Amino acid sequence: MTQAEANPLLRVTRLRTSIATDMGRMVVISDVSFEVGAGRTLCIVGESGCGKSITSLSIMRLLPKPQGRIEAGHVSFLGRDLTALSEREMRQVRGRDISIVFQEPMTALNPVFTIGSQLTEALLAHERCGTAQARARALGALREVGIPDPESRLDAYPHQLSGGQRQRVVIAMALLCRPKLLIADEPTTALDVTVQAQILELFRQLRNSHGMGLILITHDLGVVAEMADDVIVMYAGRVVEAGPVASIFNRPQHPYTIGLLGSLPKVSERQGRLPIVPGTVPNLMALPEGCGFHPRCPLAQRRCAVDLPLLNAVHGDHRAACWLAPLD
């Protein structure tokens, strides 16, 4: 753990990103900080609109243009500040050093090119390798993600594949150049559980054999429990809780995390009614004063509606942004 702190693969420091909307500029993430070490997995957890995806797009500098803008903070990858790179330098980083996998396999592939040509494109762009060699590696990558009959699939077009197969192609593409860091945004949400298990196993292998760092964005807390070394929980654009996975699951320290974990149906038992978090996720354009969660929090006190709590250490590496923490 300490060796990761000394020289992490990725260090995000106080990142703030905004998006221009019809109603003015909206800050979508604030004060987001975390680290990912080589061979480590960080899971980012939270519900739609909490800023998970914007965080990954900010790291990759793939924010929608011209609306998206990094307002403050740094993204340091192996000591290089990615926010300061030119677009040309950034293109060298993407796909080779850092890869990203998005949730929708329908839009990530170009419908007019074969799977094979899209797979080899990254290899030909980033590495000195001939077409035959690129094709062989593409074939190996398809095999790795468990695509049936990979030879014939290389010459197929995206529409000829099922959704699950397309998603596996996208994952194969992201892993082709053996990136040092993989950002996977809900990579297995559209997949069946047995295929998901296969993909997670592949991620684990690459993490162990190549020391690949992994940022896994997911709402599936089962995947988090299985894959994560560290977890950050985001709510309304901020990190509300961060820490080692066991500590987060065993002794959660933010009421939102408690609600999120509690509202999960369990495969091991049949509950009468599921506990639920009251209220709904706030609109980022009209965030409440103080703590963003206070209108939904059963523990909220007067202070919570006035002052914004910052992320503070609760136990060891476990941090929470709650005035009442520690809760136990």
Add this chain to the structure above:
Amino acid sequence: MTGTPAAQQPMLDVRELVRHYAQAGQAAVKAVDGVSFQIARGETLALVGESGCGKSTLARMIMALDKPTSGSVLLEGVDLSALSRNRLNRLRKKFQIIFQDPYSSLNPRMTVHETLAEPLVLHQIVPASEIPARVSRLLSCVGLTSAQAQRYPHEFSGGQRQRVGIARALACEPELIVCDEPVSALDVSVRAQVLNLLQDLQEEFGFSYLFISHDLSVVRHISHRVAVMYLGRLVEIGATEAVFMHPKHPYTRALLSAIPIPDPNIPPSRISLRGELQSTGASLAGCSFAPRCTNADDRCTAIAPVLENAGPNSRIACHHWRNLAAFDRGISQEQREPPAYVAAILARMSQEAAKTP
């Protein structure tokens, strides 16, 4: 009066249902290949299986949106395929469907009021004068307010849209609701709200659910019985508790072992399958799961096993289910109670949530 009381008649009776799709120059795709099951009144049967196993084709035939190649679907003893188009359409109000995607299953140009009034008019559920009152009642049933009736779908969140979809299904006063992945597009906390709603509604109105899902933790939560489907056939059907705690079919076991458990204290232990999911086009003489099964022998590849009784309320299609070792993935460890402070906070949240729908 003795004999065959209507009370014992199943709500839904699916008999030897088959749907083959012809392909030019190739063997027909056997999307559904001889499926039989029943759903009792007020019961929830979950249908689980992976993409391409035939769940959706089965659902379409039950909804009479697709004609079976052979076999029949009986709703309260009435064979849907024997009905004229006219009589079928009149019967349609009795079976409704809730779709997966609350974004594409509502007409964006219709207000919620129009969406809910349409089936009321079409099926003459209430006289025209009572429609506004009925729409308000439907909305309150699903936790929305009548003030929201004049809004359009885009003005709602995903969870609220799914509530509108549920209200639309309720409008016809159905007796069977097919839920096709109804919560898989929703966030965790919203999902819990919608699952609770579906359960409350069943308690209140007593209808039956056919609940199609690939999310096994949701299935565990909501269903009374579970049917597991693989390549067009049922491989196991039984009480939810039995299927989850003591799965007998090798495929059910592999499927259950693939679910990540939301507890970092339990290391994953997977049953790995051989090979790949074949397509339903491949015609196999024996068990369709045999090519992937580690227990398969010559008998499995030669003779297809039929669903046989394997205990009260449990049927398995496997030659070897008696001889398989007990299944244990340490799931029971997960039943640890949460720490007291967590339980207390959850209880307060649920109290708050109950106050403000």
